[in-house]
Amino acid sequence: MDSTTLRRVRRVAATLACGVALVALPACGGDDPNPQSGDRAKGPVTVSGQNFTEMQILAELYGQMLEDEGYDVTQKLVDTRAVYMDQLSSNKVQVVPEYLAGIGDYLNTQANGPTAKPVTSNNVEQTLDAVNTLAESVGVTLLEPAAATDQNAYAVTKEFAEKNDLTTLSDLGAAKLPVKLAAAPDCKDRQDCAKGLREVYGIDITEVLPLGFGSREGKDAATGGEVQLVQVATTDGALEDDGLVLLEDDKGLQPAQNLIPAVNSQWLEDNPDVSTALNELSTALTTEDLAELNAKVDVDREKPADVAKEYLEDQGLLG
Amino acid sequence: MSLAAGVTPSPLLAADPPCYARSVNAWICPEYVEKYAPELVDATVQHVYLTVTSVALGLVLAVALALFARNRPRMRSLLMGSTTIVYTIPSLAMFSLLAQATGLSPTTVIVGLGLYSLAILVRNVLAGLDAVPDEVIEAATGLGYGRLRLLTRVEAPLATPIVMAGLRVATVSTVAMVTLGTIVAYGGLGNMLANGIDDSFKAQVLTTSVLCVVLAVLLDLVLVAFTRLVTPWTRGVAT
Numbered sequence: 001m002d003s004t005t006l007r008r009v010r011r012v013a014a015t016l017a018c019g020v021a022l023v024a025l026p027a028c029g030g031d032d033p034n035p036q037s038g039d040r041a042k043g044p045v046t047v048s049g050q051n052f053t054e055m056q057i058l059a060e061l062y063g064q065m066l067e068d069e070g071y072d073v074t075q076k077l078v079d080t081r082a083v084y085m086d087q088l089s090s091n092k093v094q095v096v097p098e099y100l101a102g103i104g105d106y107l108n109t110q111a112n113g114p115t116a117k118p119v120t121s122n123n124v125e126q127t128l129d130a131v132n133t134l135a136e137s138v139g140v141t142l143l144e145p146a147a148a149t150d151q152n153a154y155a156v157t158k159e160f161a162e163k164n165d166l167t168t169l170s171d172l173g174a175a176k177l178p179v180k181l182a183a184a185p186d187c188k189d190r191q192d193c194a195k196g197l198r199e200v201y202g203i204d205i206t207e208v209l210p211l212g213f214g215s216r217e218g219k220d221a222a223t224g225g226e227v228q229l230v231q232v233a234t235t236d237g238a239l240e241d242d243g244l245v246l247l248e249d250d251k252g253l254q255p256a257q258n259l260i261p262a263v264n265s266q267w268l269e270d271n272p273d274v275s276t277a278l279n280e281l282s283t284a285l286t287t288e289d290l291a292e293l294n295a296k297v298d299v300d301r302e303k304p305a306d307v308a309k310e311y312l313e314d315q316g317l318l319g
Numbered sequence: 320m321s322l323a324a325g326v327t328p329s330p331l332l333a334a335d336p337p338c339y340a341r342s343v344n345a346w347i348c349p350e351y352v353e354k355y356a357p358e359l360v361d362a363t364v365q366h367v368y369l370t371v372t373s374v375a376l377g378l379v380l381a382v383a384l385a386l387f388a389r390n391r392p393r394m395r396s397l398l399m400g401s402t403t404i405v406y407t408i409p410s411l412a413m414f415s416l417l418a419q420a421t422g423l424s425p426t427t428v429i430v431g432l433g434l435y436s437l438a439i440l441v442r443n444v445l446a447g448l449d450a451v452p453d454e455v456i457e458a459a460t461g462l463g464y465g466r467l468r469l470l471t472r473v474e475a476p477l478a479t480p481i482v483m484a485g486l487r488v489a490t491v492s493t494v495a496m497v498t499l500g501t502i503v504a505y506g507g508l509g510n511m512l513a514n515g516i517d518d519s520f521k522a523q524v525l526t527t528s529v530l531c532v533v534l535a536v537l538l539d540l541v542l543v544a545f546t547r548l549v550t551p552w553t554r555g556v557a558t
Contacts (some may be wrong), residue, residue: 046424052514083423
């Protein structure tokens with residue numbers, strides 16, 4: 001808490017100082033020599049990412065790992081991937097937490113147009129190879145993917161699962177039960193949503209209600225019996241609280257959305273120890289861990305910085 | 320640390336979650352304000368800084384542009400038209416475009432909001448200068464005032480009430496618009512507000528919104544007080 005507050009105070013001070021020195025200083029961001037860190041001081045690094053719970057936690061995890069290595073970390077979370085991607089390519093941002101297929105699809109449409117053939121699949125290795133090639137062409141290197149993956153997933157209520165003996169999506173298809181699905185508005189024609197569920201699993205979806213991805217409304221519709229199936233995230237930490245269980249994607253319908261650090265290639269070359277630190281974190285982080293961290297922030301309203309620190313300490317990743 | 324906030328002193332019972340927890344999710348939650356005080360203070364400081372610098376930048380630009388254009392009818396309409404067009408650029412596009420040049424920095428937000436404030440400020444600076452009576456200018460010229468002295472000693476003071484009226488509108492609207500800076504990571508209270516909306520975190524939404532309103536009122540009061548201070552001749556004169 002104290003170090004967090006200090007860091008935040010320092011960040012605000014840096015912001016103010018930056019403003020005063022507005023145009024004069026090209027390397028604004030608090031790269032002043034840090035006497036406490038002594039010979040461990042390694043210069044500034046900016047961690048960006050999208051501004052929602054899971055990415056806030058990941059940005060804190062990456063940031064605290066880097067701080068532990070002696071870097072002076074500034075965090076800048078933004079609205080969309082499009083805002084930080086150019087900054088990452090041009091080394092104004094050095095590190096971003098990403099989703100493997102998420103960044104892959106983005107880079108693919110950027111490079112090859114909106115109708116480009118997808119390079120991502122359920123296979124992590126193949127997807128990583130394909131996405132790495134695209135990333136390198138814009139000056140970005142992907143490090144090791146974590147086991148943790150935030151994919152679209154489909155949940156039913158505990159009672160519904162027990163009554164019909166369901167654990168996988170194949171079970172649901174084989175049960176020949178007519179179901180209504182609450183999902184994102186674009187679900188109907190998507191291969192990773194209603195279309196794929198029908199074609200790959202043979203699930204009899206009678207209606208798709210556009211109640212949003214993992215939304216409160218969708219979950220309430222499921223627990224209230226208006227729909228039987230609801231689209232959520234694999235890392236949703238509140239499912240148990242809501243009385244919902246995930247059905248396993250046993251035929252690999254969803255592309256690999258493993259959490260993965262994206263780093264500016266040039267900067268990584270100058271700071272090779274970064275990959276060791278971040279890969280160490282990726283090795284530890286599982287989907288269950290991430291769901292638990294999300295729940296602490298979304299359900300208990302803990303601060304991402306505190307939640308991240310506690311996790312890193314529990315895993316023995318600091319120091 | 321968390322001891323200070325607790326409603327229930329019994330840590331053994333897991334019941335009674337704090338009012339900011341999702342199971343309670345109260346709009347008004349003093350425990351939230353207590354727990355998040357450091358973040359709220361940081362965000363408010365950033366919000367004030369972004370507002371003040373944006374409006375200051377807007378005012379400097381507006382005065383310069385208005386002085387240049389005021390005796391040039393074509394420039395005047397061009398200036399009015401172009402500042403209005405700038406005002407219609409969606410903030411999402413504005414900040415994303417500026418971020419290409421100035422990066423994820425306060426500068427991006429300050430330049431963007433400074434440009435927006437021109438739509439209000441240029442008009443009021445021109446209106447303020449227009450409102451200086453011709454007789455006064457003639458009298459001052461007759462007394463031997465040069466261009467610069469006429470501007471600083473006669474026109475500027477007489478234009479002040481109208482310019483300040485514009486500055487008040489610009490400031491209050493900028494307090495609201497700073498929140499959009501969250502697009503490029505510098506939105507003051509907007510960063511927390513946007514997160515609160517995304518996570519249906521009611522205490523955070525209400526607290527940051529109230530702080531925005533309070534901030535707008537306070538800054539407005541400061542400007543009113545300042546105007547009264549620098550234009551003593553307007554006091555006590557009923558209109």
